[in-house]
Amino acid sequence: MFAAEATGGVDPGFLLEHAYIVPLVMAASFALTLAVGKRLGKNASWIGIAAIGFSFLFAVGANVQWYDYVNDSEHAAEESGGHGEETDSHAEETDSHAEEPGSEETDSHAEEPAADEEEHSLAPAAEGEVAAGPLAPVAEEGGEGEAHLEYEVEPITKSWTWWTNGTVEFEVGMLLDGMAVMMLFVVSLISLLVHIFSTDYVAGDRRYTHYFAFLSLFSAAMLGFVMAQNTLQLITMWELVGVCSFALIGHWWEEKPNSDAALKAFLTNRVGDVGLLVGMIVLFFAAGQTFDILEINTLANAGDITHTALLVASLCLIAAVMSKSGQFILHTWLPDAMAGPTPVSALIHAATMVVAGIFMVARMYGVFWNGLVIGGSSVNALAVVGGLTVIGGAGLAFVQSDIKKVLAYSTVSQLGYMVMALGVGAWTAALFHLFTHAFFKAGLFLGSGSVAHAVHSFDMKKDMGGMKQFMPKTFWTFAICTAALIGIFPFAGFWSKDEILAGASQLGGDGSYTAFLVVGSIGALMTAAYMTRCIYLTFFGEFRGAHHGEVSGGTEDHPVEEDHLAADSGHGDDLEAAHDPHAHDHGLPHESGPRILVPLYILAGLAVVAGFTNIPNSGALSWVPDGLALRFEHLFEPKGAYFPTAGAIEGALSHPEFDIAIALVSTALGLLGIGLAYAWYFKGLGPHGITSRNRLARAGHTFLVNKYYFDHLYTGIIAGGFKGPIARAANWFNNRGIDGVVNGVGRGAVVGGRFVYDKIDQGLVDGAVNGSGFAAEGGGQVFRQMQTGKVQQYGAILFAATVVLAGVFIVVL
Amino acid sequence: MDDLMLNQFLLLSAILFSAGVYGVLAKRNAVIVLMSIELILNAVNINLVAFGAHHGTVSGAVFALFVIAVAAAEVGVGLAIVLLIYRNRKSVDLDEVAQMKG
Numbered sequence: 001m002f003a004a005e006a007t008g009g010v011d012p013g014f015l016l017e018h019a020y021i022v023p024l025v026m027a028a029s030f031a032l033t034l035a036v037g038k039r040l041g042k043n044a045s046w047i048g049i050a051a052i053g054f055s056f057l058f059a060v061g062a063n064v065q066w067y068d069y070v071n072d073s074e075h076a077a078e079e080s081g082g083h084g085e086e087t088d089s090h091a092e093e094t095d096s097h098a099e100e101p102g103s104e105e106t107d108s109h110a111e112e113p114a115a116d117e118e119e120h121s122l123a124p125a126a127e128g129e130v131a132a133g134p135l136a137p138v139a140e141e142g143g144e145g146e147a148h149l150e151y152e153v154e155p156i157t158k159s160w161t162w163w164t165n166g167t168v169e170f171e172v173g174m175l176l177d178g179m180a181v182m183m184l185f186v187v188s189l190i191s192l193l194v195h196i197f198s199t200d201y202v203a204g205d206r207r208y209t210h211y212f213a214f215l216s217l218f219s220a221a222m223l224g225f226v227m228a229q230n231t232l233q234l235i236t237m238w239e240l241v242g243v244c245s246f247a248l249i250g251h252w253w254e255e256k257p258n259s260d261a262a263l264k265a266f267l268t269n270r271v272g273d274v275g276l277l278v279g280m281i282v283l284f285f286a287a288g289q290t291f292d293i294l295e296i297n298t299l300a301n302a303g304d305i306t307h308t309a310l311l312v313a314s315l316c317l318i319a320a321v322m323s324k325s326g327q328f329i330l331h332t333w334l335p336d337a338m339a340g341p342t343p344v345s346a347l348i349h350a351a352t353m354v355v356a357g358i359f360m361v362a363r364m365y366g367v368f369w370n371g372l373v374i375g376g377s378s379v380n381a382l383a384v385v386g387g388l389t390v391i392g393g394a395g396l397a398f399v400q401s402d403i404k405k406v407l408a409y410s411t412v413s414q415l416g417y418m419v420m421a422l423g424v425g426a427w428t429a430a431l432f433h434l435f436t437h438a439f440f441k442a443g444l445f446l447g448s449g450s451v452a453h454a455v456h457s458f459d460m461k462k463d464m465g466g467m468k469q470f471m472p473k474t475f476w477t478f479a480i481c482t483a484a485l486i487g488i489f490p491f492a493g494f495w496s497k498d499e500i501l502a503g504a505s506q507l508g509g510d511g512s513y514t515a516f517l518v519v520g521s522i523g524a525l526m527t528a529a530y531m532t533r534c535i536y537l538t539f540f541g542e543f544r545g546a547h548h549g550e551v552s553g554g555t556e557d558h559p560v561e562e563d564h565l566a567a568d569s570g571h572g573d574d575l576e577a578a579h580d581p582h583a584h585d586h587g588l589p590h591e592s593g594p595r596i597l598v599p600l601y602i603l604a605g606l607a608v609v610a611g612f613t614n615i616p617n618s619g620a621l622s623w624v625p626d627g628l629a630l631r632f633e634h635l636f637e638p639k640g641a642y643f644p645t646a647g648a649i650e651g652a653l654s655h656p657e658f659d660i661a662i663a664l665v666s667t668a669l670g671l672l673g674i675g676l677a678y679a680w681y682f683k684g685l686g687p688h689g690i691t692s693r694n695r696l697a698r699a700g701h702t703f704l705v706n707k708y709y710f711d712h713l714y715t716g717i718i719a720g721g722f723k724g725p726i727a728r729a730a731n732w733f734n735n736r737g738i739d740g741v742v743n744g745v746g747r748g749a750v751v752g753g754r755f756v757y758d759k760i761d762q763g764l765v766d767g768a769v770n771g772s773g774f775a776a777e778g779g780g781q782v783f784r785q786m787q788t789g790k791v792q793q794y795g796a797i798l799f800a801a802t803v804v805l806a807g808v809f810i811v812v813l
Numbered sequence: 814m815d816d817l818m819l820n821q822f823l824l825l826s827a828i829l830f831s832a833g834v835y836g837v838l839a840k841r842n843a844v845i846v847l848m849s850i851e852l853i854l855n856a857v858n859i860n861l862v863a864f865g866a867h868h869g870t871v872s873g874a875v876f877a878l879f880v881i882a883v884a885a886a887e888v889g890v891g892l893a894i895v896l897l898i899y900r901n902r903k904s905v906d907l908d909e910v911a912q913m914k915g
Contacts, residue, residue: 787913787914788911788914789911789912789913789914790907790908790911790914791907791910792837792838792839792846792907795837795838796838799834799838
């Protein structure tokens with residue numbers, strides 16, 4: 001606790017203090033592109049690229065400063081414990097390299113200087129960390145076994161009051177901690193690459209400026225989302241992300257399926273957003289009327305919010321995660337969202353839209369942790385949703401013939417891993433998987449876009465095959481990203497997926513999450529198999545797309561994008577002559593240009609090295625030096641009372657150890673999946689055609705082709721079920737209920753009127769009028785007797801009254 | 814003026830007042846009724862002067878002077894009315910003047 005005061009004096013640096021500039025720059029870019037974009041023509045994209053380039057550089061700088069900030073906080077904590085002499089010296093050395101895995105230019109050689117330096121800084125590093133453990137200022141029960149120091153890294157916050165209503169202040173602000181800084185980097189990098197890729201991919205599009213404007217707004221919304229300081233801002237940015245995805249998925253809205261897909265994405269997200277709103281409102285009141293995210297989490301961790309409120313809130317928020325992050329059973333919009341341009345799909349799947357749900361859970365983790373008792377031994381809703389999604393999404397990826405839909409279901413499945421990891425308490429593993437997945441999934445999507453750019457189609461079965469010979473560079477980047485996705489050592493996915501599996505096996509106490517270890521392993525097997533199928537259909541075998549010139553108008557299955565690509569090429573004649581050959585050179589596909597390939601190289605490179613940012617140094621890998629291991633966890637995992645690692649919380653978040661058995665088994669399962677798919681597709685082994693022979697297999701295939709009938713359930717049964725019966729019920733109610741009431745009212749009015757006339761009007765009212773007349777007359781007859789006209793009689797009455805009054809006065813007073 | 818003297822004046826005043834009330838209520842002659850009203854007013858005057866003397870102020874006496882002035886005016890108007898009644902009816906019997914009988 002007092003470590004926090006010690007770190008309070010650490011200066012975070014200019015970029016961290018002013019990171020709110022980044023979303024503002026992107027928003028300005030949106031406005032500027034819309035305002036002057038039309039006049040600039042195809043140069044309009046430069047506004048967006050300049051803005052996102054600036055944001056990316058800013059993010060890199062912010063990450064460097066964040067690295068210093070974390071270390072300074074740590075040292076400040078050590079010094080306050082009277083133990084900071086020797087650790088200072090080596091920490092300065094290690095400062096220089098740990099940031100480098102983040103920036104793509106230096107990635108390829110980032111590890112070598114690190115390794116070199118490690119050799120001479122190894123001994124003091126290990127010594128310093130271990131020795132510091134017991135001597136740490138707050139070395140209570142949490143600190144003794146681990147080499148972890150109990151120190152806090154204060155998040156950098158800034159807020160301005162937007163408006164005040166009564167005692168409730170509505171603020172806008174910035175909350176920058178490890179995860180936000182990390183997301184800043186990921187979002188701006190992916191967005192930058194997507195911008196560059198898009199300049200070639202959508203060149204000559206009729207809404208070129210509109211496209212880039214919304215890319216900017218999309219980035220702005222996501223960057224603002226990850227830095228949201230309060231739940232209100234979180235919701236606003238969340239919705240803004242949704243709106244941008246709507247605009248970009250429906251970019252080619254002239255085609256009905258595209259605008260339908262956009263609407264579906266938007267409406268499905270509305271379903272979950274109800275959960276988001278309800279959950280946040282519950283939290284607002286449960287936390288004593290505050291929107292402050294840090295405060296809500298801190299209160300939740302301190303046990304100041306009732307468990308019931310936290311449970312209700314987290315269940316509501318899970319609904320939001322299900323819709324936004326494509327979890328079962330609200331995942332159906334995600335594959336349909338492939339109707340948008342491919343770079344947008346990459347952006348949605350890697351960095352912005354779908355990770356918003358994951359990030360929201362990570363951001364409100366204090367709420368989820370305590371609400372769902374993740375640290376305890378209960379199987380909770382979050383983990384179950386994630387586990388279902390891992391298997392369900394992977395199963396659907398097998399029957400898709402559209403390359404982008406395979407990748408979309410793969411994303412669904414991988415997001416399931418992240419949600420599952422959050423559900424079992426492996427927070428760092430989830431965010432680490434988000435980090436690595438962003439790179440290789442963006443690489444896969446952009447790779448598929450590169451292929452589609454060449455053949456003007458996404459249909460692997462009809463128009464692809466044998467692409468390896470035409471597009472070797474795209475093939476190799478795609479293959480590397482696939483290896484990372486499958487989780488082959490030493491690619492990025494291996495490290496992150498393995499950490500999730502280790503978390504599922506070790507966390508929660510008494511192996512209560514072992515079921516999810518099994519689920520995750522099966523998911524790894526399936527991932528390997530469907531990705532091998534995808535690679536086979538796309539890059540190997542015979543090229544099937546030579547005839548695509550004449551069919552381009554007649555493929556009913558996938559009218560989605562090819563017409564546009566073809567049409568755009570023709571349409572863009574005047575705008576870009578260089579693009580012209582695509583329209584006419586229909587002989588054989590050829591490799592894409594540099595603006596498409598360079599982003600692929602970068603992403604493939606990151607898919608190789610990103611995993612090394614969080615090498616474990618426990619279990620079989622305990623020889624990995626401390627200065628190199630678990631950098632991701634060290635930098636980006638929050639340390640403070642708002643996160644369940646703080647010492648005060650019972651059953652705080654712990655980290656799984658590296659388990660060589662799990663790593664070997666999951667790799668073996670991945671290789672087995674590749675081997676099975678290889679045998680089936682490349683060698684033609686196995687019972688091909690079983691779906692037409694065996695009824696059971698056919699039923700299973702049909703079930704998968706129809707996507708578990710979720711779309712039928714939603715549009716046919718739920719929506720249709722509401723439309724028909726409700727209309728009929730309304731009609732019946734109209735005839736029987738409303739008409740009956742109206743007629744009854746009429747008849748009742750006649751009867752009532754008659755009754756009123758006979759009894760009340762004639763009897764009561766007239767009686768009263770006459771009666772008062774008679775009464776007045778009678779009274780007059782009585783009182784006129786007194787009017788004698790004799791003055792003396794009046795005087796006598798006057799005196800008598802005076803005497804009576806006087807008597808009353810005397811008696812009373 | 815001591816309390817004993819005050820009581821005697823108040824007693825005189827009460828007797829005059831009672832006599833006046835009797836006259837107003839019982840006599841049929843309008844002139845006598847007017848005279849009886851003068852008795853009532855002068856009973857009040859005695860009271861005022863007596864209390865004024867008792868408290869050692871002149872305000873009671875001044876008030877009495879006002880009452881005398883008002884009484885003079887009242888008698889003037891009253892006698893004029895009586896005179897007009899007499900001219901019309903050749904009588905001042907109040908029992909006969911009963912046009913307000915309801």
